[in-house]
Amino acid sequence: MAATTTQAGAGPAILDQGYLREQTRLEKLVGPEWYNLMRGLVTNPLTVAGLLLVLMFVLTAVFAPTLAPAPNEFWDPYRIPRDGFRPEPTPPGTPWDMNVPSYIPAWYSIVTGNEEWVHLLGTTSGQYDIWYGIVWGTRTALIAGTIVALASVAVGVILGGLAGYYGGWLDEVLMRVVEIFIAFPFLVGALILASLLTPIFGRSIVPTVLALIIFGWTAYARLIRGDILATKEREYVTAARASGANDLHLMTRHVLPNAIFPTMVRLSLDFGAVVLSFAALSFLGVGVPEGYADWGQIISFARSWILSLDTHWYIIVFPGLALLLYGLAWNLIGDGLRDILDPQMRGSK
């Protein structure tokens, strides 16, 4: 493997598992490391399953307005329409009387053979439609999850990168700060902070998102710092430094690209994990207001129906399944990435 180069398009032929072969076009474009990564992702059936599940969720979020139309054009789509106010949940297939979606989409009559809207997955306590909540909740999950994961990784990589690259007192101070944050159990810390932020920002996704970022970046800072410490001592970095490259160039072109892979594994796992944490906080009643399209929020209604959960199984099974599949999808992708990027794990599958 020694003959592989890190510069894209540098050579037409590369050594692959002992054989000399022509570089494909894609390989030239993205470079051999990224090429191997992408090839590994699409050849592992479990990872493919994960990618397909994520694709399904993305499509659901994109087509949410057709899958679950709002009752009218002035309606805030993230508010789940309620069909009355009765506390007793109603089972799947119950006719929809009040706040009915504004039109019948083509897919609806084909799939159900029905010309009137019914509650496809039933309603939860307070007559909130579960299907609508799950569909629009997918958007909430993707938006909140992406913001939290990307913001945490950005803050973590910048601070951890500075600490690892420059070392010295900056490293000492930043790592002590990280240790202070890590002293809090993640969910307990985020729960407390989110509830303190709620009076300031109002009931929305903002308090929870902020709290998850504030307690989430530290893991990345620790991870990237360790990897940068290891990478910056490598010969090619010394060589680049000797040839007069400045810090910014060294960092962005030589150190970071080679130290970033463990962070990417963690990021892909976190895309699912932060949504699970977000849902857990909404379930506990922190953050989004009642009736907001969010999976944890829908499930929280089940808390008052503990005694008759066997009759009202649909109020937890459907939203719970959405959440489980979402977490599962990212875990499958993350596991696949780890197998590709961690040479020690190779062959132990």
Add this chain to the structure above:
Amino acid sequence: MVAYIIRRLLILPVILVGVTILIFAMLQVLGPVERSALYVKDVPKTQNQIDSVIRRYGLDKPVHIQYWRWLVGTKDPVSGETVGGILRGDFGYSRTGGEDVVDLLKRRFPATLELALWSMVPIIGFGIYLGIVSALNHNKPIDQVSRVFAIIGWSFPTFVFGLLMILVFYAKLGWFEPGRLSIQFGREVMGPAFTRYTGMNTVDSLLNLRFDIFLDAVKHLFMPVVTLSVVIVALMLKITRSSMLEVLRQDYVVTARAKGLQEKVVVNRHVRRNALIPVITVAGFTLAGLLNGAVTTEVIFNYPGIGAAAADAALSLDVLTMLGITLFTAFIFVFANLIVDILYGVVDPRVRLS
């Protein structure tokens, strides 16, 4: 190794002070009136009373003076006695608990500890055991089944799993019920005939020779313990399995086999011991997982531990209770991680030498 431990012990106070500063910073979202609950139990009603409380306890003083008073307490100018001060064990009054935060922690922590300790049974019994079995039967059916279980169990949101447990075992089958004890026993353990040694029902009932209470407590612990441990069991299984597989490939294992040692001896003496070292490193993570999971688990099963207390306090913005619990769990966490790090050095000679 000694130098490492000394370094860790020297950093410890820095971390603990940092934790208190962070918590004090969170306390600043409160106005002086609410903060007066740090010192007086009934929040004053009239403007005059409010002003006098604020003056008396210096709640309008600069932040660093307030922080110091919050740490060590402040002298009441009228009665002359010292009030408040988290270092004196005074975290203020818990509005949701209806008692001092310290009393709330004392009463509720044993319940959470009991839950966490019982969760170690499936974590070690299933997680580590299945991980070893899975690696020794690499790619055989038992291995495949445990891997599927690991990936699904690891993805399961704790609160969804808990609700499904309730659906099946409580609503449908009626085998177990939420809560910590049945009503008649709950009253009895609080009564004079029952000595509370530890605050943990399963331990105390045995010490009092009340096996009926012991069985009742175990029955109530079943659902929360399974719910709390399922994620960690899955994680333990994964870590143990991959660690075992790695050790099985090492040269010294091949040598041991080549010497003609029995497979049982190879596994027991050479493989298992070394493979369990990484498992210790995640012990700290296990504790974090237990504390995180305890919040939703205790809420779902109506189990009176500190997790449920934290959730109650968060919902009604009972800041003193929230911060008291956070500070308490953070301190536990810091010390536990220190012990794990030292233990790791003791167990793994490679760490000790470097």
